[in-house]
Amino acid sequence: MGVRIHVLGAGSILPRAGYGCAGYALVLDGSDDITLLDCGPGSIRNLAAAGLRVENVKRIVFSHYHLDHCLDLFALIFARRNPTVKFAHLSVYGPVGLRRLIEDTPKGLGHYAVDSDIEWNEIEMDARGFGRFRAAGMRFTGAANGHCGEAVSWRIEGPGGGAEKGSTPDWCLAYSGDTGDNPVVARIAKKADLFLCECSFAEEEAQPNHLTPLQAGRLAATAGARKLVLTHFYPSLRPEDAAARAADVFDGPIETARDGSTHLPDELPAE
Template sequence: MYQLTVLGAGSILPRERHGPAGYALRDLSREGWLLLDCGPGSLRALAAAGLRLASLEAVVLSHYHPDHCLDLWALAFASRNPGLRAARRAPLRLVGPRGLAELLERGARLFGERGWTRFEDAEVVEVDPAAMGARVEAAGFELRHWPTWHTPQAVCWRATDASGATFAYSGDSGPEGELVACATGVDLFACECSFPDDAAVEHHLTPTQAGEVARAAGVKELMLTHFYPELDPGFAAQVAERAYPGPVRCAFDGLQLVRPRA
């Protein structure tokens, strides 16, 4: 059984209750948890969500657009805090598609020689973005990834906890991505739904496309997320429901869900 906390259900553009992408995932049989993407504002949202930074075991990234990773540097700076360093029991794992180590090195130099944004003890795990269903472990979850082709590096993630409960996260993806393989049969599918059907943008999904992926994958529940300001979430859910027969909900900042349902 796991708990999902939505830290950011929107894009980089300001919108009430819809900040940039960030999700916290915790296997409820243990204390440690992981961050799935960490767009700007993700760290700030942790306090209200009741998540302790000292128990953060891993950050798992979908791709390197700023709305999905900018708080890496806030996290690096926070990780230098002596109290937090003393409370942390294990090194942080940073997991992402190829290019992560280089990104971290560039980020470490952002604030000069003192290295305020350098991760001092983190373990960096780069994955091959083209691999289909390759596995990596983090925070008690088995994680598998598939390419979405939103960018050459972008991947979607499937997480399975110790009890076998499953969660899938699209990251950013166009309809050409391998989302169906990633989300097949999952208990909860967080799927990006950036723009309306009549204003589709390449390498992103519309509500109809998100519903079609959810139906093809046979997910148990669809949660739409990553709303740009021009897309009304309630309307998006109505549109997705025409393509997907199961339950559809809309993400918003602070939403917490436990799955599978009791």
């Protein structure tokens, strides 16, 4: 079973046409169900432009709770109050901090930010910094990456594998979330068919808690990822320049995300 990623937001919190706050819709072939990887401001609105229906959002998986990655959770909760649309049951997953987000936000936003029909799953990382869950036949493995206290990168293995030891999933994706240059990200993206990796600033503007194009490319090369998709561009970084720098250190195909772009795992070579 194949999978595709629709980019809902390929930028940062700073306004830039075509590059909204972080949000990605993961859709399995033959299914209308949507799994959102992060859900920053504008993600819900951009579902329509991607040809996706808001009522089909079945789960959200957060990488962390910086506002450019999570605020549209409450836009979705408010949308779900609309009596004319029949919404799917919604499950939300994220690292520690999710419960506080859910419980404390309504103190400011009021009952509009409450949805008692949503299932919350706060995923704790173990002593080694890894946490796991399964949903819709997919296996999610998170790794604490140090971008901020709770931040994790996610590895997502598709249906068709993982249940028995040694079995092979149909595909494997990795999503860096926001991260610094941390080797655990290469581990989480090991041999991923598609590695969706943040690439915030050019080398000359490098920040400790974000990646530059060269850092993203090196992580992809270390991981042995089959395809690199660069995203989370701040306004000063031109995506085409980022791809060119990353290509200095990563030999595989590189794509750049933009709001509305779609990305598929790299095809396995014919036997």
